[in-house]
Amino acid sequence: MVKIDYKVCNRCEGAREKRCQRICPGDLIGVNPEDDRPVVLYPEDCWACTACVKDCPVAAITLKLPFQVLDKGASLRATAKGRKTSWVLEGTDGKKEEFEIIVDSRQ
Amino acid sequence: MEIVRKDTDLLIIGGGAAGCFAAVEAKTQSPKLRCLIIEKAHIDRSGCLAMGLNAINAYLHPGESPESYLNHVKQEFMGLVREDLVLSIARGLNDTVKRVEQWGLPVEKGTDGNYKPRGRRAIRIIGERLKPILAEAVRRHRVEVLNRVAVTNLILKEGKVVGAFGLGVRDGTLYVIRAKGVIIATGGASGLYKPPNPGSARHLMWYCPWNVGTGYAIGLRAGAEMTSFENRFIALRVKDVQAPTGTLALGAGARQVNAKGEPYLEKYHKDSPVKDSPTYFRLLSTVLENQAGRGPCYLDLNHLDTQTLRQFKEDLLNMSPSMLLMLSSRDNGDYRFEITGSEPYVVGGHGEAGYWVDVERRTTLQGLYAAGDVAGGAPKKYVSGCWVEGQIAARTALKEINNNPLPSIEEGTVKKEQVRVSMPLKDRKGVPPQEMEERLQKIMDEYAGGLSTQYELNEEKLRVGRALLKDLKAVVPNLEAKNHHELVSCMEVVDRIDVARVVVEHLLYRKETRWPCSQSRIDYPKRDDAHWLKFVNSVMDVDTGEIQILEKGLNGKD
Numbered sequence: 001m002v003k004i005d006y007k008v009c010n011r012c013e014g015a016r017e018k019r020c021q022r023i024c025p026g027d028l029i030g031v032n033p034e035d036d037r038p039v040v041l042y043p044e045d046c047w048a049c050t051a052c053v054k055d056c057p058v059a060a061i062t063l064k065l066p067f068q069v070l071d072k073g074a075s076l077r078a079t080a081k082g083r084k085t086s087w088v089l090e091g092t093d094g095k096k097e098e099f100e101i102i103v104d105s106r107q
Numbered sequence: 108m109e110i111v112r113k114d115t116d117l118l119i120i121g122g123g124a125a126g127c128f129a130a131v132e133a134k135t136q137s138p139k140l141r142c143l144i145i146e147k148a149h150i151d152r153s154g155c156l157a158m159g160l161n162a163i164n165a166y167l168h169p170g171e172s173p174e175s176y177l178n179h180v181k182q183e184f185m186g187l188v189r190e191d192l193v194l195s196i197a198r199g200l201n202d203t204v205k206r207v208e209q210w211g212l213p214v215e216k217g218t219d220g221n222y223k224p225r226g227r228r229a230i231r232i233i234g235e236r237l238k239p240i241l242a243e244a245v246r247r248h249r250v251e252v253l254n255r256v257a258v259t260n261l262i263l264k265e266g267k268v269v270g271a272f273g274l275g276v277r278d279g280t281l282y283v284i285r286a287k288g289v290i291i292a293t294g295g296a297s298g299l300y301k302p303p304n305p306g307s308a309r310h311l312m313w314y315c316p317w318n319v320g321t322g323y324a325i326g327l328r329a330g331a332e333m334t335s336f337e338n339r340f341i342a343l344r345v346k347d348v349q350a351p352t353g354t355l356a357l358g359a360g361a362r363q364v365n366a367k368g369e370p371y372l373e374k375y376h377k378d379s380p381v382k383d384s385p386t387y388f389r390l391l392s393t394v395l396e397n398q399a400g401r402g403p404c405y406l407d408l409n410h411l412d413t414q415t416l417r418q419f420k421e422d423l424l425n426m427s428p429s430m431l432l433m434l435s436s437r438d439n440g441d442y443r444f445e446i447t448g449s450e451p452y453v454v455g456g457h458g459e460a461g462y463w464v465d466v467e468r469r470t471t472l473q474g475l476y477a478a479g480d481v482a483g484g485a486p487k488k489y490v491s492g493c494w495v496e497g498q499i500a501a502r503t504a505l506k507e508i509n510n511n512p513l514p515s516i517e518e519g520t521v522k523k524e525q526v527r528v529s530m531p532l533k534d535r536k537g538v539p540p541q542e543m544e545e546r547l548q549k550i551m552d553e554y555a556g557g558l559s560t561q562y563e564l565n566e567e568k569l570r571v572g573r574a575l576l577k578d579l580k581a582v583v584p585n586l587e588a589k590n591h592h593e594l595v596s597c598m599e600v601v602d603r604i605d606v607a608r609v610v611v612e613h614l615l616y617r618k619e620t621r622w623p624c625s626q627s628r629i630d631y632p633k634r635d636d637a638h639w640l641k642f643v644n645s646v647m648d649v650d651t652g653e654i655q656i657l658e659k660g661l662n663g664k665d
């Protein structure tokens with residue numbers, strides 16, 4: 001399940017179509033016209049694919065597993081920049097582990 | 108409902124692994140060609156590849172040949188595969204992988220410069236961004252892409268496929284697309300069976316939840332011949348998060364053990380009906396071990412040292428982030444992960460259900476070519492095999508596209524599809540698509556060998572399933588959509604019902620057990636090569652919707 005942190009989200013600087021909305025393979029994210037906020041309209045349909053998590057330019061989206069399958073969950077955030085994707089994994093104890101992976105070999 | 112018309116030379120339905128590759132191939136061979144991809148999602152992250160991959164599962168390492176590859180696939184699928192198709196895939200694997208590497212996919216190499224093997228036929232990749240890399244290649248080759256348009260039916264004229272109808276998933280626009288050749292590449296079908304978890308975890312499934320079998324359904328409704336829908340694919344995966352056991356077993360050296368910590372595979376080996384087929388063997392042995400009261404079964408990762416664990420976590424980020432969340436939530440230091448079989452899917456890239464095609468990837472409908480998970484007869488093609496099929500389909504389509512003007516499409520044909528597609532918005536009879544889907548999944552689960560029956564099938568239950576599906580199809584006109592998103596869900600469940608009906612007919616017809624779990628007939632528990640070493644095919648009557656079964660020999664002929 002993904003959660004958008006509205007304190008971090010910058011509404012994609014007013015872009016009409018938000019990055020998270022553009023990328024979700026299930027088209028689960030919409031925008032509230034009143035405040036221009038992205039909203040996960042169908043959270044129960046999430047595939048946990050992290051497409052929106054990685055595509056958010058300011059890492060405002062967090063992935064957790066549904067409580068049903070994991071009642072004390074770690075969480076993931078990410079940003080894709082250039083050839084790399086950077087991840088922050090936060091454990092149940094609040095400890096953070098960071099990863100930076102080169103995912104595109106073009107120079 | 109607004110109508111938008113569009114013409115192209117080559118129409119590709121579905122911009123996934125096979126579709127993207129087909130498009131690039133077409134534009135490479137014929138740069139002036141008009142080539143259009145219609146994609147239900149956004150090609151940057153659509154279909155099976157949305158999460159990423161960490162291995163390419165079909166590759167010929169030094170010492171392997173197309174023939175040795177074919178032998179392996181034949182052995183895994185109990186001798187019943189289309190040899191011509193598998194060989195044609197094997198011959199193209201290494202070239203397509205090379206091409207994608209050149210487009211930017213990081214592939215791990217050994218000191219000898221060869222790709223690093225992961226098992227006998229796979230290579231290790233850092234494939235988190237594989238889908239955006241394919242999409243980028245599509246854009247570089249100036250392929251036109253219509254994102255967020257879901258195809259709902261093919262358009263036929265005098266028996267030939269001349270285009271397709273699409274539904275704008277956000278605004279309900281009806282697209283009427285005419286083309287000189289059409290490649291179908293929409294992937295396989297998930298969501299036919301009840302998933303392992305309900306509610307908020309219902310989409311934690313292995314296969315992409317939005318590949319719903321539309322490619323099969325539109326072919327069936329147009330009279331195309333399908334094959335082997337009884338060969339359902341069941342994935343042995345880490346429970347709840349669907350992480351592939353291969354990543355854990357091959358990539359991290361995990362042992363497969365029962366509840367007591369004993370490795371259990373070996374003891375089944377001698378008498379197993381599937382001992383020569385590792386994929387079926389591991390799944391069946393796990394089901395049997397659970398039935399014998401020695402479950403849960405696990406993959407045991409307790410041996411990993413800190414450095415290997417870190418590498419393993421990176422592997423998971425590249426293709427199975429949920430598994431990493433599960434792993435990182437273990438604070439008791441116990442790194443055993445429970446494994447189970449998934450709910451059944453219909454997928455021609457892992458299993459062999461799909462369009463009946465010839466070696467040039469022509470379907471039985473003139474003007475329609477099929478590639479990837481939607482095409483049947485050639486299991487274990489995986490992502491690289493889908494690329495090869497996309498390439499072959501594009502080459503064939505190019506040869507057969509002519510300069511004749513596009514045929515006109517009668518208004519009546521357009522009107523009919525418009526009425527069909529918009530009905531759930533107008534005639535509100537109160538059945539939301541989600542409930543229709545749940546009904547379908549319950550019927551399939553209980554009467555057509557889902558998870559709750561441990562995949563077991565028998566004649567009487569299948570007949571009940573057949574009857575209940577007929578009843579369900581009859582209430583399709585009661586579907587109600589509150590908005591365009593739900594309208595797409597309505598179209599999805601309609602397609603799933605058509606596919607499910609064909610699955611049940613195939614399961615009823617094959618009176619033996621050829622592929623345990625995929626197709627376990629408890630009333631015919633043995634494999635019967637004398638009578639059943641042949642393909643079960645089907646065609647749906649385009650007017651009545653009745654399903655007719657045909658048999659085809661091993662050589663692909665009658």
Ligand SMILES: Cc1cc2nc3c(=O)[nH]c(=O)nc-3n(C[C@H](O)[C@H](O)[C@H](O)COP(=O)(O)OP(=O)(O)OC[C@H]3O[C@@H](n4cnc5c(N)ncnc54)[C@H](O)[C@@H]3O)c2cc1C
Binds near residue numbers: 123156160
């Ligand atoms: C989770 C997962 C992990 C996998 N891991 C590996 C691996 O590690 N190695 C490996 O070799 N293989 C792997 N595979 C298999 C491989 O990904 C597939 O075989 C391959 O992607 C199938 O290609 P395709 O083009 O047939 O389908 P897809 O790549 O799924 O593409 C189908 C496309 O069609 C679109 N579409 C669907 N319906 C419509 C419609 N009505 N209108 C328009 N467009 C539509 C979809 O949105 C999608 O973009 C994995 C598969 C899955 C699901």
Ligand code: SF4
Binds near residue numbers: 024025029040046053
């Ligand atoms: S994780 Fe994937 S399926 Fe879930 S909301 Fe994000 S993009 Fe959509």
Ligand code: SF4
Binds near residue numbers: 004009010
């Ligand atoms: S992509 Fe990120 S910044 Fe943009 S709207 Fe979505 S959450 Fe906000």
